[in-house]
Amino acid sequence: xxxxxxxxxxxxxxxxxxxxxxxxxxxxxxxxxxxxxxxxxxxxxxxxxxxxxxxxxxxxxxxxxxxxxxxxxxxxxxxxxxxxxxxxxxxxxxxxxxxxxxxxxxxx
Amino acid sequence: xxxxxxxxxxxxxxxxxxxxxxxxxxxxxxxxxxxxxxxxxxxxxxxxxxxxxxxxxxxxxxxxxxxxxxxxxxxxxxxxxxxxxxxxxxxxxxxxxxxxxxxxxxxxxxxxx
Numbered sequence: 001x002x003x004x005x006x007x008x009x010x011x012x013x014x015x016x017x018x019x020x021x022x023x024x025x026x027x028x029x030x031x032x033x034x035x036x037x038x039x040x041x042x043x044x045x046x047x048x049x050x051x052x053x054x055x056x057x058x059x060x061x062x063x064x065x066x067x068x069x070x071x072x073x074x075x076x077x078x079x080x081x082x083x084x085x086x087x088x089x090x091x092x093x094x095x096x097x098x099x100x101x102x103x104x105x106x107x108x
Numbered sequence: 109x110x111x112x113x114x115x116x117x118x119x120x121x122x123x124x125x126x127x128x129x130x131x132x133x134x135x136x137x138x139x140x141x142x143x144x145x146x147x148x149x150x151x152x153x154x155x156x157x158x159x160x161x162x163x164x165x166x167x168x169x170x171x172x173x174x175x176x177x178x179x180x181x182x183x184x185x186x187x188x189x190x191x192x193x194x195x196x197x198x199x200x201x202x203x204x205x206x207x208x209x210x211x212x213x214x215x216x217x218x219x220x221x
Contacts, residue, residue, distance in 0.1 A: 033208050042199060042212035043151070050208075087151065094164060095141065095207040098151040 002026040002092050004099035011105045012078055020073045020102045022088035030091040032064050032071045037101070038084045046073070046086075078106050110134075112213035114200050120219045126188040129216045131200030132181055139207045142175055142185050143199040145215075151199075156207075157183065190220045 004024045012018040022032065031050035035043040047055055049064035049071060061074040075082055085101040113132040121127055133140045142154040155165040157177045165175070172191070177183040187194055197217050201210040 031208055042214050043201075043210075044212065045209045048208045091208055094153065095139070095156055096153065096210065098153075100150045 002090060002094070002097040004088055004090055004097065006086075006088055006099045006102045008100065009103045009105070011107060012075075014078055014080060014106055014108050016078050017074065017076050018078060018104065020075075020086050020088075020104070022071050022073075022099060024069050024071075024088070024090045024099075026069075026090050026092035026097070028093040029066065029069075032062075033089040033091070033096065034060075034062055034073045035087045035089060035098075036084050037087065043087060075104075080106050080108070082106050112200055112202055112211055114198075114213035114216050116216060117214060118217050118219075120221065121190055122221055123191055124189045125220075126186065127190045127194075127218060127220075129185040129198050129200075129218070131183045131185070131213060133183070133200070133202030134211055135181065137202035137204050137211070139203045139210075140177060140183050141201040141203075141207075141210060142183070143201065143212075144196045145199060146196045154185070187218075190218075192220045194218060195220050 006022045033048045034046040037043045047062040054063045059076045064071040083106045087098050087101045089096040089098045115130045141156040145151045154167045155175045160177045175185045197215045199215045201212040203210045
């Protein structure tokens with residue numbers, strides 16, 4: 001089977017940097033994705049890592065270590081609009097299995 | 109592109125009634141996914157299609173749930189009969205060749221009383 005672990009809640013200050021970790025167990029691994037979901041909204045795709053290392057997209061970066069079954073999402077220069085839930089998702093033998101999500105609260 | 113379109117956006121029905129949720133994927137996308145999201149269980153994959161063919165329906169909770177994709181631009185998820193525990197937000201998503209980057213519709217919030 002497949003399972004993912006990520007913190008349920010994180011609070012950070014506007015302008016700061018926050019890291020959201022994700023560990024996974026899966027049979028057959030192809031990659032780790034990250035999605036953002038605002039309250040009442042739909043998940044939106046942020047990034048995908050198939051290989052070890054860091055992928056950067058603007059203020060957001062995502063990291064993967066396949067040997068450690070671990071990844072993280074790094075958000076820099078936090079803005080109030082970044083307050084949302086963030087989901088890691090692993091592609092194994094099924095298209096995507098989602099973690100339970102991390103609720104990020106950005107405070108002034 | 110208009111994105112993934114779902115209807116209705118909200119549905120309130122009584123236990124025992126039939127519910128049909130509809131989805132129009134993004135044109136040209138090969139994959140279509142149906143998800144259910146609740147606070148307790150998170151985001152669960154129910155079923156997915158590739159080129160209109162159901163590939164994996166192991167996430168469909170019971171025989172009360174069925175899904176079809178008669179053509180590349182339309183899919184339905186049907187619950188018959190509905191039960192209160194089916195109350196959730198149901199999302200449809202589509203993706204091009206790579207199913208890692210999925211585009212979600214706005215969701216249908218279903219309430220079964």
